[in-house]
Amino acid sequence: MKLTEQTRSVSREAALRARHWIIIDADGRSLGRVAARAASVLRGKHRPDFTPNQDAGDFVVVINAAKVKLTGAKVTDKLYHRHTGYPGGIRTTTAGKLLETNPERLVEMAVHGMLPKNRLGRRLFTKLKVYRGGEHPHAAQQPQEIGL
Numbered sequence: 001m002k003l004t005e006q007t008r009s010v011s012r013e014a015a016l017r018a019r020h021w022i023i024i025d026a027d028g029r030s031l032g033r034v035a036a037r038a039a040s041v042l043r044g045k046h047r048p049d050f051t052p053n054q055d056a057g058d059f060v061v062v063i064n065a066a067k068v069k070l071t072g073a074k075v076t077d078k079l080y081h082r083h084t085g086y087p088g089g090i091r092t093t094t095a096g097k098l099l100e101t102n103p104e105r106l107v108e109m110a111v112h113g114m115l116p117k118n119r120l121g122r123r124l125f126t127k128l129k130v131y132r133g134g135e136h137p138h139a140a141q142q143p144q145e146i147g148l
Contacts, residue, residue, distance in 0.1 A: 020059070021060075021061060021138060021144070022058050022059065022143060022144060023063060023136075023144065024038055024060060024062045025063055026063065026064045026065055026107065027063075029069060031068045031069065031070055031110055032110065033148050034107065034110075035107065035111045035113075036114060037146075037148050038111045038128060042060055043115070043116075057124060057127065059129070061129045061130075062107055063134050064131075065106070065132050066103040068103065068107060070099065075095055076096055077094075078094065079092050079095075080092070080093050103132055104132055111125070111128055
C-alpha cells in the first residue's frame with residue numbers, strides 16, 4: 001500500500017505529539033524557576049508545534065520538592081490562604097510552614113498559578129507529579145532530566 005502525502009503528515013504529527021516524561025530536580029533551585037520551567041513544559045511551549053489552545057505538553061515529574069529554595073523573606077512573609085467553606089473559616093499558613101509540612105503542595109500551587117485559568121489549565125495540571133524526595137515511581141516511562 002502506498003502512503004499518500006496526507007497519511008505521512010498525520011504520522012509525522014502523531015510523532016511530534018507523542019508525550020514525553022521530563023524530570024526536574026528542585027534540589028537547591030528557586031521555587032519560581034522550578035515552577036516556571038514546569039509550567040512551560042506542561043503547556044508544550046518547548047515544542048515546535050505549540051498551540052495555545054491545545055494540550056501539546058509533556059508529563060513533568062518534580063523531585064526533591066523538600067529541598068526547594070525560597071529567596072528573601074518569603075519563608076516568613078509569604079502567606080497562603082484557604083477557606084474551609086464555613087463562615088469565618090479562612091486558614092492562613094506561611095510558606096516556611098508549608099515547606100516543612102507539605103512541600104509537594106507548595107510546588108503544585110506555584111505551578112498551578114502559572115497555568116491557564118480554564119479547563120485546559122485543569123487538564124494540564126493533572127500531568128504534573130511532585131515528590132518530596134529523590135525517588136519516584138515513573139522509571140518505566142523512561143523520563144529525561146532537563147536543566148533549568
